[in-house]
Amino acid sequence: MDKLNLSKHISSSFNDEIDEVLNHVMAMGGLIEQQLNNALMAIANADVELAQRVIDTDLKVNDWELQIDKECTSIIVKRQPAASDLRLIMAIMKTIADLERIGDETRRIARVALESFNSEQQDLLVNLDNLGRHVGQMLHDVLDAFARMDVETAVAVHQEDKKVDREYEAITRQLMTYMIEDPRSIPKIMNVLWSARSLERIGDRCKNLAEYIIFFVKGKVVRHSSAEKLEQEARS
């Protein structure tokens, strides 16, 4: 995998195996990006068939997690990696766990497309779509950062999550106002709210993925650190 400029970090002994695992992580990441895009498209076009495809495809995401997890365990047993090699395996195992959970969220988001909305309600979906695109960009960027083990991009993704949180809060307020005005719409609008929440959670998980990149490259655990501390550690 030429895109992965990782060779300098990895002892040559297990280079091929790790390369294959990294290829699989990128394939899993690509599939999940596609799942999120399809879920958003299904909502925008009220495409029930596409939504169902997203829901069904989540099984493939789960299979990737199990397979990559197995590959990582096998590398630990066979290669007994230490230092940065082990750190890479650990970062990969944590990454795929979060990717799998992002997959679960895309499945939940797709369910909104199974509802039908009137034209006024469809206006509310525009903001959900905007939030979705924002989060989709974060996911794209963090996977790109993973492929290049690029700490700067990881830090940028981490910071982006604050904006996603604000956007999510604005949508929540808007949806609650709508429900207060039209209480009969509550069950339907609740589904939109759950979707917005799922998108916000995907943003959180992209933040986790960014932390694993910094953990691998810098050898520093930045989980649960403040934004300032994280930036400082990543750039030192």
Place this chain on the structure above:
Amino acid sequence: MDKLNLSKHISSSFNDEIDEVLNHVMAMGGLIEQQLNNALMAIANADVELAQRVIDTDLKVNDWELQIDKECTSIIVKRQPAASDLRLIMAIMKTIADLERIGDETRRIARVALESFNSEQQDLLVNLDNLGRHVGQMLHDVLDAFARMDVETAVAVHQEDKKVDREYEAITRQLMTYMIEDPRSIPKIMNVLWSARSLERIGDRCKNLAEYIIFFVKGKVVRHSSAEKLEQEARS
């Protein structure tokens, strides 16, 4: 740690170290159980101070995760465990990741106690409390199963989650009905709904913890398996 009947699974070489790590996992689990109980008590008694303590204590949960994660990595490097020893380390690392996320959910639940509710709304909180106790029992049982590496209890916890899901759905319907009848209450009741959702998610995570126990004892990955398949694998 006498409670942990693990010695037969573990090569004597790293027995002491693993024993310490397991002690730490149990301490982390105990803290999270307490966090959940305190969050529920804070809601039942409208105890703002206790709720704030739950929110603040989440930092300790995060510290446990970081520490145990480090201990596990260090054991892998020093001991190069294989087979069931490595499986135990992997199970522990996955367990603490889920425990930390359960900690996050308890913090979210506690926030409900910061709101004030009228007497009619307090009736709605009774069902939230029941769901909370149900999930609390699942958490207690799965931690107990972990301490004894007891597959039967793990399977029982796994099956219990279906009941929690049904209870959660009933609460959701009840809360939505209440919002439809009294739209001005929507922002407040939404917080109760988020809490119910957090409890449901804790149930899901207890299911994950049960799967890690089966993975360790039986050497079989049962993630993403159907309930029937899981039961079959666990008992074979």
